[in-house]
Amino acid sequence: MLSRTRLTKYSSSQLRQWVSRSVFSVAAILLAAAPVLSAADLPPIDWSGNVGYTYRSLTTGDDKTISNQYLGTLAGNTYIWRPWFAQVGARLTSTLDNTEYGGGGDTESKIATGELNLNLLPQSATPFTMMYLATDSRVDTTAAAPSNSLNSLVKIGQDFKTQRLGLTQAYITQTGHRYRAKLDFSEWDSSISGVVEDQSMGFEADLRRPQQRLIAELTTQSTERVRTGEERDSLIIEADHFYFPRKSLRVDTLTNIVQTDDSFKVASTNGSRETDQIQISSFAFWRPQDRPLTITGGSGTLGGFYQLTKGWRLDARGDVALLDSDGGSSTVTNLRTGALYQSDVHDLSGYTYQWFANAFAATQSSDIENRQTFGGTLSHDLGRFWVPSDFSTIRGSVGQSFSPNIQSGNSATEYRLDHTMTTSWNHLRWGGSSLMQAILQDSRNFGDQDDEQQFLNLQLSRTQPLSRLMSLMGNLTWQTVNQDFGSLGTSETETLVARLTFQHSRVAGIPRLRYLSDLSHSEAANDIGLDRFEWENRLDYNIGLVSTRLSWRMFDQGGEQTDLIYFQVTRSF
Structure with a gap:
């Protein structure tokens, strides 16, 4: 067994020092290069972003919530000295949300997200990348929403701060091999769960040779909940080997080793727990294109198919499983053989x-019992396609299948009989299309359980x-399901769903002003289901880099009505 190694911990202050030093290094490179660069040599900055405003009003009965949200995003991408030397990208997003509650109280939420990316020598054999991401979400709870508010658009107590730093160094050889080392530090600070620190270090190798490939990864990870004192150290080793000496033969070997060490420092749960897990599996596939026989095996399983003729196919499979635990060990063996025939389509x-x-x-044998199973399926289908006119077509089919399943011992034996009928009518005329479809199914199970x-x-x-x-689109669907489980009782479910959609792509003759009206209604004919009515009306307008949306949406479920008014305007640049 591999020796256990704990990952060295870094505090949040050390994490900030990492970021400060990294940013300072980039700035130092720019300052050092400034004296030798002329104004024409200064790299251009590709700026992009957007600003926007969103208004939401949510009303359910006497409970009403109004939210005003302001959003701004600024992103910039450039390079240092030359594009092949270093590429830098940064993004800053800020959101301000003010929510007012009809029952009294309001909240203010501020969310700021920053991201910095550095790619050093991106087109070389040794590319280096650095990624830093920080998020700060704060909710002013001095005048918090009522605790019984149903329409809280901002949830109190869910504010948090996160920061993450990721460093990756890669190496690509001339023969195509790839190596990569990774460091990742992240911190989550929430008012609910406290501070959670996560640090990981890993190494990856992707070796590519003729007729084989090896992908291996080693990762050590440490996660700590500062408030509760819980800590988990993990060591993960994964290796995948693929061997393909010819087109018809391939061997895949997968290895996975996981070690975890959990410790609890809280007095009531003081202690530790260690877990070791090892998984090794190997599979071989032999699938020649010009042979009727294909074989697959691995991890105690061996099976194959033999295409006897165009319609006949034979199959066989066997597997052995060894179960070993503190309570003892047992061996389970499964064997199965079968045959399949599919006829041609007859006119x-x-x-x-x-x-x-x-x-x-099939047979299954173990230290406890031996069980045999015999089964199969016999089915046939009859169908037809009609063209009664130049504008319509009709399709129809009926099918029947019989499936016995006989088991030895005290296991249940069943005989299943299924009937299916499907018919559809399609009509293309007056510039539109119509569909009428009916599906009828009847399933009966005989035997030990009817x-x-x-x-x-x-x-x-x-x-x-x-x-x-x-354009106008409509749909009406009615469905009923009857079930009879014998001594367990019966059930009947009936549903009706109707939907009507209207679209206009140029309202009042204004280009790019689109209107959508979507009306839907569903009914359930039992005590469990709830009737639901929904109506949405939406206007979308795009001109240049400005996008605007105004919508009203009404829900009525079980007699309770909810109205949502939504307005959004966004300007991109």
Whole structure:
């Protein structure tokens, strides 16, 4: 077993020193290069970003919440000296949210996010990257929302601060091998869970040779909850080896080793726990393109398929599992063989007919019992396609299947009989399309446990352009399900869903001013389901770099109505 090694801890102040030194190093390079650079040599900065405002009003009964949110993002990308030497990118996002509650009280939330990326020698054999990300979310709780408010757009107590620093050094050889070393430091400071510090260090290798490839990774990670004193140290080793001497043969070997050491410093839960986990698996695949036999094996499993003819296929599989625990050990062996036949599609006076059959025999043996299972499926389908006119088509099919499953011993034996009927009518005329579809299914199970189920689904839909700029879409679906589980009782579920959507791509003749109205209603004919009514009206307008959206959305579920008014305007640059 590998020896346990704890990762050296760094405090948040040390993390900030890392960042300060890294930023100072970049600034020092710029200052050192400034005397020898002329104004023409100064690198250009590619600026981008956006500013925006969002208004939300959420009303449920007498409870009303109004939110005003201001958002700004500024990003810049440039390079140091030459693009091949170093590339730098930074992004700053700031959000201010003010929420007022009808029951009294308000909150102010400030969220600031900063990101800095440095790519040193990005096109060389030794690229280096640095990433720093910081987030600060603060909620002013001096006039907090009522505790019984249902519409809190800002949740009190969920403010947090995070910072993360990631360093990566890579090396790419001339033969294509890749090596990478990583350091990652992150800190999460929440008013609920306190400070959580996470540090990880890893090394990766990707070795590529003719006919084989090896990918290996070693990672050490340490996570600490400062408030509770909980700490976890982890060592993870992963190695994947792929060997492919020819197109028809491939061998994959996967290795995974995980060691964890948990410690608890709280008096009530003082102690530690160590966990070791090792997984090694190897799989071989033999799949020649010009042979009827294919074989797959690995990790105690061996199976194969033999394509006897176009319609006949044989299969066999076996596996052995060894279970070892403190309570003892046992061996479980599974063997299975089967055959499958699928007929050609036959033409019977304009109808298409096809049948399918499969059968299998399986046995399972262990120290406790031996069990045999015999089963299969016999099914056939009859279908037809009609073209009654130049504008419409009709499809119909009926199917039947019988599936026995016989088991030895005290296991349940069942015989399942299924019937399915499907028909659909498509109509293309007046610039639009219509669909009418019906699906009927009946399933019955005989044997030690009797049950049955009937399913009926009816659907009507229409898509109709009203003009070059307007369209109307409608859908109506009705469905019923009946179930009978014998002594366990019966159930019946009936649902109705209707939807109507109207779109206009140029309202009042104004280009890029789009309107959407979406109306939906659903009913459930039982005591469990709730009726739901929803209506959304939305206006979208884009001109240049300015995007605007105004919407009103109404929900009514179980007799309780909720209204949401939403307005957003964003300017990009």
